[in-house]
Amino acid sequence: MPKISADSLAEHREAVLSALIDGTERILLSRERLTAASVAAEAGIARNSIYRYVSSIDDLVDMVVARGFEEWASQVRADVAAAADPRAAVVAYVRSNLTLAAGGEHALQRSLAHAGLSESARERISDLHGQIAAVLHEAVARSGAAHPDLVIAAVGALVDSSLALVGPEQDSESVIDFMCGAAEAIVDSD
Numbered sequence: 001m002p003k004i005s006a007d008s009l010a011e012h013r014e015a016v017l018s019a020l021i022d023g024t025e026r027i028l029l030s031r032e033r034l035t036a037a038s039v040a041a042e043a044g045i046a047r048n049s050i051y052r053y054v055s056s057i058d059d060l061v062d063m064v065v066a067r068g069f070e071e072w073a074s075q076v077r078a079d080v081a082a083a084a085d086p087r088a089a090v091v092a093y094v095r096s097n098l099t100l101a102a103g104g105e106h107a108l109q110r111s112l113a114h115a116g117l118s119e120s121a122r123e124r125i126s127d128l129h130g131q132i133a134a135v136l137h138e139a140v141a142r143s144g145a146a147h148p149d150l151v152i153a154a155v156g157a158l159v160d161s162s163l164a165l166v167g168p169e170q171d172s173e174s175v176i177d178f179m180c181g182a183a184e185a186i187v188d189s190d
Contacts, residue, residue, distance in 0.1 A: 017053045019043040021067065024060040034061070058118045065121065069128035072100055076135050086142035087187050090155060093136050094183040095176060097159045102172035145190045154186045 023042025027034050036057055040047040054060055079096035083089035136152055145151045162179045166172035 013053065016043065016045060016049075019045075020050060020053055020060055021063050024057075025064045025068075028061070028064060058121055061118075061121045062124050065125055065128065069125070069132070073128070073132045073135070075100060076132055080135050080139055083139075086139060086144065089139040090136070090143055090151070090187050091180050091183045093139055094155060094159055094162075095180050097132075098162055098166050098172070098176045098179060101163045102166040102168070102170070102176065104168045143187060145187065147190050151186060151190050155183055158182055158186070 020039060020043045023039050024034065026042055027038050032038060034057060036050050037047050039057065039060060040050055043050075050057075050060075054063075076093060076096045080089045080092045083092040133152075133156065136155060137148075140148045140151050140155070143151075158179055162175060165175045
């Protein structure tokens, strides 16, 4: 029987799974090769022990992706919901996404582009992006935009193209302010 490092087996399993997820995230951020051996070393367990917690490394990538995107989407939703009016909600969508990216929250998502992800992991990322984009769709719909599809496309492109311009080592605040002004102009021009 393996020795557990918690008060109960359930707590031990939760702690090890958390260590596996955290280790997977560190490896993805470092852009090192993600393998069962590297994840096990990060988590401090034997390589074959991983499979007591997940069926594949892809499961761990999926858990890392889900955790990051869910936290991101939750923050964006909260920021948009707190906006003074529907048109301001569209600008809040831009500010929230870029502020999160400026804080370094987008580093993991950028690193995933370099990881050899499975098709299921790529589909999961696409679904999670869709959840964040749905927040913009709802805000634009509530704004009464005459051309909602154009506003969504323009604001979405604005955010996507700006993500590379913000980060912990960059002058992000001026970029965020400029892009929020551009979003206001897009909403007001419709």
